[in-house]
Amino acid sequence: MVRAWYHDGEANDPSDPHMLTPGQFLSVQQLKDEIGVELMKFDAATLDTNVEYLSLKKERGYSVEDYIIICKDYIDIDSRLEPDYNKRMKIFNSEHLHPDEEIRFVSAGSGFFDMRSRDDKWIRLELSQGDLMIIPGGVYHRFFLDHKGYVKLRRLFSEEPSWVAFHRPEGDTHTVRQKYIQDHRVMI
Ligand code: KMT
Ligand code: NI
DSSP states (O other), X not given: OOEEEEBOOOOSOTTSXXXXXXXXXXXXXXXXXXXXXXXXXXXXXXXXXXXHHHHHHHHHTOOEEEEEEEESSOEEETTEEOSOHHHHHHHHHXXXXXXXXEEEEEEEEEEEEEEEXXXXXXXXXXXXXXXXXXXXXXXXXXXXXXTTOEEEEEEEESSSOOOOOEETTGGGGSHHHHHHHHHTTOOO
């Protein structure tokens, strides 16, 4: 299962785990209750025929999927190489939110997704093969590779693949952020 812990707040190598000593872990239930992030586990090899996965897609209207590979040397989206690796990686690494849910399934590899807690600390989620994560719209988050340096993600979208990011502080005034703050009693 996904492990989640409070980040130590240090700015050195973001691919290090950045756990506090001793580690302060959160359960999957706490993540759901406190920040609204949902986590599920599926077998990557049989995903497309998994009844629960198919009904999740249907219920939430996720009709479009693509693949993204993020590694130390390149980013590939549906077999197209991202022309500006550094620019794209910087967007993923810096704090942002989306108007819509962000749904990612880890087909292979692993990586760190950091989410803001209700009191504005970083919570680090360690995702690996088989993990499916739903980040509600309005949650500030960021992504880093771990030292293994490779992840292949399936991205799910509701209609045509659309992806819009608002970095902090531009996202603060977005209605989706205001709603999230109210719904989750965010203390900022
Ligand atoms: C995003 O919006 O795509 C992210 O937060 C980066 C991780 S998944 C490519
Ligand atoms: Ni994002």
